Amino acid sequence: MEAAIYTAHMATRKPPGHKRAFECLTPAEEVTHPRQQRMWAVSCKCGWRDPGPYAGLVAAQDAYRAHIQRAYDERVLSCRRCGEVKELPRRLVQQGHHICADCEKERQDDWRTKNQERYHRSQRNATLKKKYGITVDDYERMLAEQDGCCAICPSTALEESKFFHVDHCHATGRVRGLLCNACNRGLGQFADDPDRLRTAAAYIERYQ
Structure with missing residues (x-):
């Protein structure tokens, strides 16, 4: 058979x-x-x-x-980029990149230079996802809903830094909004306690 x-x-x-x-x-x-x-x-x-x-x-x-x-x-393979016969990193070979570690670093540096905006956006997206569970698209949507200003005061991101702080509840992790540096630090100093904030507001109004 x-x-x-x-x-x-x-x-x-x-x-x-x-x-x-x-x-x-x-x-x-x-x-x-x-x-x-x-x-x-x-x-x-x-x-x-x-x-x-x-x-x-x-x-x-x-x-x-x-x-x-x-x-x-x-394995003793030749690097497709420099042509030298050398030991290639197993991780790169498994991913289909038959190049040595030095050439891989050079390739990544070249890509980052040519795609800086895309690279920085991907890095920021990864940071937001890890810390707050949101993406860059979510951040931009929230900023548009706040008319490009801080959720508390009329400050804009360009007045202080490139980005607003992502304000979130430290107990639940829920994202609340985007704040400027001053407002974000202010809430932190008051431990996010609404009663203390109301008392502070009444104190200031009493002496105006």
Whole structure:
């Protein structure tokens, strides 16, 4: 009987020139149920083959992963950017970037230089998402709803700094609005206590 061959890519998590193939060793006439456990062999485009036999695809996949691991451990590839033959970082090879660490840093620096606005926006987006759970688009929407001013006073962002402070409740983490530096520090000094703020407002009005 002619063996059935099943091929599949392992995404980018393999060195160049590798592609797996599973060979079913169980004759078709012996398969009586779709879920019947079959015997498998596994091979690779690079010429490696493990005849097994392995009981089930999972065991054959594990053998192929071990082969790929050895390929990584023994890899000595040439950098596509500088052309030098050297040890390449495994992380970069797995991501499909077959370049050395120095060239990768140079590539990233070049990209940041050419895409400064996009880079800074992505960095600010990551910071807002991590600290407050909002995105740059959310920030810009809130700023538009406040007519470009502080949520408490008529100060604008351009008067003090490039961005407003994102005011949030320290107990619940809920974002309340965008404040200028003075208002944000003022609320912090009063510990976000409405009663203390009302008392302070009455105190000031009493002596005006």
